[in-house]
Amino acid sequence: MGGGAQFTGTQAEAPAGESGDNLIGIDEVQRCLNRSRASVYRYTNTDPRNLNPPFNPRKLNPEYRSDQKDPLLFHPNEVARFARDVLRIKEVTVEVLNSPSTATQQLLGSILEELRAIRGLLSEAEGRPTSLESRREHHDQARPAA
Template identity: 60%
Template sequence: MATVEPTEPVGLLDIDAVQKLLHRSRASVYRYVNTDRRLLNPPYNPQLLNPEYRQHKREPLLFHPNEVARFARDVLDLKPVIIEVEPRVPDRTEELLTAILAELQSIHQTLKAKV
């Protein structure tokens, strides 16, 4: 069972995480990825590892864990495939945003009660 802590948006895996999960070299992972120099987001290809939608070509390639599992199972024939993403430890920014959200929700409830 492979366990990876994401460094990008929660739940998405970067190239390094995919490399660790598939036990492949970085170069071979890049060979598996569905990319095209002319297209930022090429159409889905079931024989390749399809990254998430990107807004700009400089954005890193990110992969949904289900897509990595599908690719490992269907294309690489790896069995069994279990991908587990560990939740990140909340940092100071996340704690602050959670506190702000709680405060906004209480303000919302107070205003709602007055109406």
């Protein structure tokens, strides 16, 4: 269910970061923009005195960080905006791609499967009598008279 970014203008594909909502890291941004790592850091809106500086339309704005040690992560739409508006890369589009499933996604899938099985069993049980007496009545009605 994860995703990544694909920029038509540069034909680069970036898989999603594991730690967020389709967010990508510096390495993926570097590949997408076809720029050096140092260039990407120069483009990025960071400030040593302010962990989360205000939005700057001339810079590449990372997602919110709660600690200075947190890695810089970027939303694919922000990278596309920066490529289009600042770097003037023509025809920039973002395409969300499926990434390999993680252990969490596999666990959630198995939980969903089990819940569906439980729902199926409960649906079947709704048509059945629930008490012993009603089962006897149902059984007596089902047998032909002798």
